[in-house]
Amino acid sequence: MISRQSQGFTLIELIMVIMVVAFISIGIGRFVSLGTEGYLQTRDREQLQSQARFAVERVARELRDAVPNSLEVTDDENGHCLAFRPIQYSGDYVNPSLTHIDVISGFLTQTAAPIFETNMMVVINPHKPQDFDVASDQVAKVTAINKGTAANQWQFELDGQHSFSSGSLSQRFYIYTQSVRFCLEDNSLTRTTIDNSGIESQPVLLAQYLDAKMSAFTLDNVALVRSALVAWQFTFTRNGESSRYNHTVQVMNVP
Structure with missing residues (x-):
């Protein structure tokens, strides 16, 4: 009499293997997902x-x-x-008077030579934002820059005669081109x-x-x-x- 040998897997065994693999995959997937979420949160x-x-x-x-x-x-x-106006150049003026002048003569705090730009403005002794209005007596438009007689001295030509309403106690002036x-x-x-x-x-x-x-x-x-x-x-x-x-x-x- 010839004995019969069993071959392959039963349906129950296959289902059990599939369930075990599914549980392992879910666990690994969740672990990877948590790690990815943690990385993304840390990166953000x-x-x-x-x-x-x-x-x-x-x-x-x-x-x-x-x-x-x-x-x-x-x-x-x-x-x-x-809003504010950044300093382009600054220095100390040496004008004996700020009445009816067409040039601001002064020494710059910067050692590099100043470069003229269109719409360059000079302001002296500003105390409030309104002092920067074009109608203010504290500002004037600069039309040219020339070298002075002393080292690091420069002449800032104005667009006509100006009379500044007040001067700086430290004789400071500021040049700006934008806000x-x-x-x-x-x-x-x-x-x-x-x-x-x-x-x-x-x-x-x-x-x-x-x-x-x-x-x-x-x-x-x-x-x-x-x-x-x-x-x-x-x-x-x-x-x-x-x-x-x-x-x-x-x-x-x-x-």
Whole structure:
């Protein structure tokens, strides 16, 4: 009599193997999924913190070169904005009088030779943003730059005779060619430049994922015992996580 040998697997064995493999695959898949989610969250968090640090440092660095008392916080169609005029050149004037003059003669703090630019303006002893208006007696348009008689002395020719309403106690003057505006709008931080003729550049995106309701600029104007203080609070929100940054800069430049 010939015995029969069993070959292959039974249906129950196949089902059990499939179930075991399925459970193992689910476990491995979940483990891989958690690892991937953790990596993506860490990456997004690092990107958010990197752009936050960049935005804070960029604003702080530019504010250190602001013309004194040119800062202004506004709320308009551009959003919540901080505007100021960056210093192009600065120095000490030697004019004995600021009445009916057509040239500002002075020594620059920079050693490099100044380069004339269209719409270049000179301001002396500004105390408020209105002092930068074209109708103000504290500003004048520069039409040319010539070398003076002494080392690092320069002659800034004006567009006619001007009489400045007040002079600087330290005989300082500042040259600027544009203004800069940082704005919080549509959950982003942008930077725009406006030249002295009023032409604006396209806004440049500096940071996103900002919570506009929890972010703001604050300006504490100059006092007798200190220079102006600019503070800002940036709150970044992404994937349910929030990071808040507070920073304060003292504008050391004085009229």
